[in-house]
Amino acid sequence: MKYRGRVTGGKWGKHLTKDRVASHARHLLWDALGGIAYAIGVYTFASHASFAPGGITGVGVILNYLLGVPIGVTTLALNIPIILLSIRYLGKGYLLRTLQTLVIGAVLMDVIAPLFPHYTGNPLLAALFGGGISGLGLALIYNAGSCTGGSDLVIMTMRKLRPHLSVGQITLLIDGSLILLGAFVYSNVDAVLYGILFTLVSTFVIDRLMDGFAGGRIALTISPHNRLIAQRIQQELERGVTMLKGEGMYTGAQRDVLMCACARVQLPRVRRIVSECDPAALLIVLDYSEVRGKGFLPHGE
Secondary structure: OOOOOOOOOHHHHHHHHHHHHHHHHHHHHHHHHHHHHHHHHHHHOOOOOOOOOOOOHHHHHHHHHHHOOHHHHHHHHHHHHHHHHHHHHHHHHHHHHHHHHHHHHHHHHHHHHHHHHOOOOOOOHHHHHHHHHHHHHHHHHHHOOOOOOOOHHHHHHHHOOOOOOOHHHHHHHHHHHHHHHHHHHHOOHHHHHHHHHHHHHHHHHHHHHHHHHHHHEEEEEEEEEEEHHHHHHHHHOOOOEEEEEEEEEOOOEEEEEEEEEEOOOHHHHHHHHHHOOOOOOOEEEEEOOOOOOOOEEEOOO
């Protein structure tokens, strides 16, 4: 007899339900933590220092300055048509996650962030610390597999439609235009400079934190004592190593190349092991942003 339909009950159904609930709870937690940091960076610092950051949130800050409308609700309203236009290119599931992040962010921006003391001091410090705190929030949101909509969705959609344009070119075109708008709104060229600084600091923090979540170092070693080096790395660091086959293009000699992916904090110990086993060894250190598989990040989200 052929089985038709889905398994919705029993042990497997319970496990699936628990996994989905746990996954959704994690997403909500990251959205809340990231959203409050982002809201503080934008509302507490940028909006009270007379400059606007890039993106749709920057438009919300400008409209808040001109009309007094809430930043969060305005940003959410501006993002809805962008989400609807992006469904065809980015998929319904991802955009529903983004919509959830936007709703949570709007509540945090308009209800929770105003409860914190506003910073009204040096605009330069506001740009530096506001950009850093908002970058922290965005990194948490991005790491959870979502985004804050706005220019992010426009950039991804434009990349689908115009693949010859780089992400940097599209970002510069969109965010740069919105930041320049601040010069006319605030009647101050400094507003543009502070907006650029805020965006640069935020981007820098995002890159560093995103690399920090999954990044590390790859050590490549060329030595006649590679097997001894590999044995010590496995024993002392409990890291896996891979032996690659190489050929010297000048001499034509066959050489073994030892590859080890490790955490940043483990690199000094790798250097020490290589130096002790063979002071003349060639050691090449590379950065990696992500490794998935056994011993590293799981495959999937």
